[in-house]
Amino acid sequence: MKYNFPITRTTTPKAKPDPDTLRFGQLFTDHMFIMEYTTGKGWHDGKIVPYAPLQIEPAAAVFHYAQEMFEGLKAYKSKDGRVLLFRPDMNAKRTTSTNERMCIPHLDEELMVEAIKAVVNVDKDWIPEKKGTSLYIRPFIIADEPFLGVRPSDHYLFMVILSPVGPYYEGGLAPTKIFVEDDFVRATPGGTGFAKIGGNYAAGMKSQEKAHEKGYEQVLWLDGVERKYVEEIGTSNAFFKIHDEVITAPLSGTILPGITRDSVINLLKQWGIKVSERRLTIEEVFEAGKQGKLIEMFATGTAAVISPVGELSWKDEKVVINNGEIGELSQKLYDELYGLQIGEVEDTLGWTVQV
Amino acid sequence: MKYNFPITRTTTPKAKPDPDTLRFGQLFTDHMFIMEYTTGKGWHDGKIVPYAPLQIEPAAAVFHYAQEMFEGLKAYKSKDGRVLLFRPDMNAKRTTSTNERMCIPHLDEELMVEAIKAVVNVDKDWIPEKKGTSLYIRPFIIADEPFLGVRPSDHYLFMVILSPVGPYYEGGLAPTKIFVEDDFVRATPGGTGFAKIGGNYAAGMKSQEKAHEKGYEQVLWLDGVERKYVEEIGTSNAFFKIHDEVITAPLSGTILPGITRDSVINLLKQWGIKVSERRLTIEEVFEAGKQGKLIEMFATGTAAVISPVGELSWKDEKVVINNGEIGELSQKLYDELYGLQIGEVEDTLGWTVQV
Structure with missing residues (x-):
């Protein structure tokens, strides 16, 4: 390893949770990675320390102006005992573009991946092994300089915390009911829709509450x-499968460049299935639904991997997709991706990285 | 007072700063107000304590999903020794609408104002008295429940911190040079433009850097x-004064409902000057500029009160406003508002509140 981060081990290790009752993002492991940024000095003093509260001034920029970003990925333990990450280079690459948009100083992509690997390695006994569980990894950066005024901070913390998690949807790979949001807007050209930042998520909560x-x-x-x-x-x-074409929105600035999204597109191409990154109107979706051509619809993300949609509602209209059951393609994509992630499907694309 | 917040006084008071070298938002007073919210219990345990770092878990929601809001107002000390706030009820009212949008629990408006008054009263010796200086008050709410997952937090902190400040623009009431942003977007209908939240400010930094x-x-x-x-x-x-009409954008969801904005509109009406809250195109502004009808342009906000614009640039065009000097109306509005705030202009509208 190029980087050699000092490690301070906890003297009070916590009990590991029962894998049968794991929920999402509630518990944290014994250690975390932390590194500082100071203007003029750059990123410095990366280290692994016991997971503990931060001491942060009430005037810290993050509390007032939300200069912050995060990433998310998972570690799995394969049956033969390897600890696997899935495409962590993509998280690092996305961090670069998020930081650029948010005036957060660039973080070396290789350093970021090495920091993730280092802290996962220290807490590898925390990776749960039951099907559907994993160790969720949360890298994030916060601006912690204490000042009031709108400008980029001169001090930041980059941290990686780890959480043993159960399935994101407690019901497992079950189709969800989705409704089309006509009032609230998530992103707009010229905004921050492509960046993985707190502000995008805070703005979306009201709509989720309404749903x-x-x-x-x-x-x-x-x-x-x-x-x-x-x-x-x-x-x-x-993603929408209409007739024989799988369609997803193009990366034109308002869409988060999802790593599962990219992986799905790659797999579909590899499988010879027609996949298009193009604009698609909601009218076209409903028209296809009425004609029986909306074969499948699913969401992709790190937390749930593939989440099939069983029902879509818009104004007074409603369309049931694939009889409200998991579609063939959704299931196949989930099996392939999850299989790759846990090391049970042969990785011909070099997507998994061993810690 | 209806509320009686317990006070723990500092045992290590800091030295007061030199009023001649005060900048904006760099120093904080000896005390702060802090109150907790817990789901099922509501807001509780409001108190005044010494200003000190917070102990917050790295997993706190505010660091990841930016569920947070803030307000800003100033306290002045009048020549006859009164401590004056300017329309704090408007900050509390805006907090209510911000919180509603951000799924942050409602904070009683009267309680909020009383909390501000209580902490300002404890630190009233920190209010600088030199012209152009004031005590900047920063109420804010952060979601501090430690969990990963997109949903409103079940625990929050409401705090009020205080900062003795010099003029926001160090040059004083000098005209600024502004450029029209064509690429980045601050707000869109259905978004959060009207809410006073960190996410809006974080998203705007890149554009400011470009400027x-x-x-x-x-x-x-x-x-x-x-x-x-x-x-x-x-x-x-x-605000744009075109011929004999003063125009500002309407409050249609993308505009922050500024308290200085509202005060300016009220004063203009009182003075018999035509003021319109209406949509105005950038073409109309430049057309007026070319015809010599763009008489004045100014920005309004709590930090700088009135900030005249001396030059406006858009693509390859440039318009100089009022010969790049402070306009008559800008100066009159500044004098009136600042005079009201420091208690030297008679307050016939009941805008000032004594602590």
Whole structure:
């Protein structure tokens, strides 16, 4: 390893959780990675320390101006005992473009991946092994200089924390009910839709709350300008199989460049299935639904991998997809991706990285 | 007082700063207000304690999903020794609408104002008295429940911190150079433009950086849909005096409902000057500029009160406003508002509140 981060081990290790009752993002492991950035000095003093509260001034920029970003990926333990990450270079690459948009100083991509590997290695006994469970990895950067005023901070923390998790949807790979959001907007050209930042998620909570009140799991976002092109599902990318074409929104600045999204596109191409990154109107989706041509619809994301949609509602219209059951393609994609991630499907694309 | 917040006084008071060298938002007083929210219990345990770092878990929601909001106002000490706030009820009212949008639990407006008054009262000796200086008050709320997952937090902190400040623009009431932002977008209908939240400010930093690189102080934002209507200037509201009409963008969801904005509109009406809250295209502004009808342009905000614009640049066009000097109306508004705030102009509207 090029980097040799000092490690301070905890003297009070916590009990490992029961893998049968694991939920998502509630528990954290014994250690974390932390590194500072100071203007004029760059990123410095990366180290692994016991997971503990931060001491942060109330005036820290992150609390006021939300200068912050995050990433998310998972570590799995394969049956033969290897610890596997899935395409961590893609998280590092996305971090670069997020940071550039948010005026956060560039973080060397190789250093980021090495930091992730180092802290996962220290806490590898925390990786749960039961099917559907994993060790969720949360790299993030916060601006912690204490000042009031709108400008980029002169001090940051880059951290990696780890959380043993159960399935994101407690019901497993079950089709969800989605409703088309006509009022609230997630992203607009010239905004921050492609960046993985807190502000995008905070802005979306109100819409999610509305969806829950109406009895839906998530919302399908439309574009912010014409309000007619489908964009994302909640915090995931959206795919539509219409007749023999699989369609997802193009990466034109309002869409998060999902790693599962990219992996799905690659797999579909490899399998000889027609896949298009193109704008698709909600009218086209409903028209296809009425004609029986909306074969499948699913969301992709790190947390749930593939999340099939069983019902889509828009204004007074409703379309049931694949009889509300998991589609053939959704299942195949889930099996392939999850199989790759846990090391049970042969990795011919070099996507898995061993810690 | 209806509320009686317990006070723990510092045992190590800091030295007061030199009023001649005060900058903006760099120093904080001896005390702060802090109150918790817990789901099922509501807001509880409001108290005044010594200003000190917070102990917050790395997994706290605010660091990942930016569920946070803030307000800003100033306290002045009048010549006869009264401590004055300016329309704090408006900050509390805006907090209510921000919180509603951000799924942050409602904070009683009267309680919020009383909390501000209580902590300002404890640190009233920190209010600088030199012309142009004040005690900047920063109320804010952060979601601090430690969990990963996109949903509203079940625990929050409401805090008020205080900073003795010099003028926001170190040059005083000098006209600024502004450039029209054509690429980046601040807000869009269905988004969060009207809410006072970190995410809006984080998203705007890149554009401000671009403005500075081009030799401008700030940007003029255009609407996110048609990219032709003027919206805000940097983090302030924008006013244009064209011929005998003063125009500012309407509060249609993308504009921050500024308290200085509202005060300016009220004063103009009182003075019999025609003032319109209406959409105004950037073409109309430049056309008026070329015809010599763009009499004045200024930004309004709590930090700088009134900030005149001396030059506006858009693509290859440039318009100099009022010979690059402070306009008559800008000066009159500044004198009136600042005079009210420091208690030297008679307050016939009941805008000032004594602590």
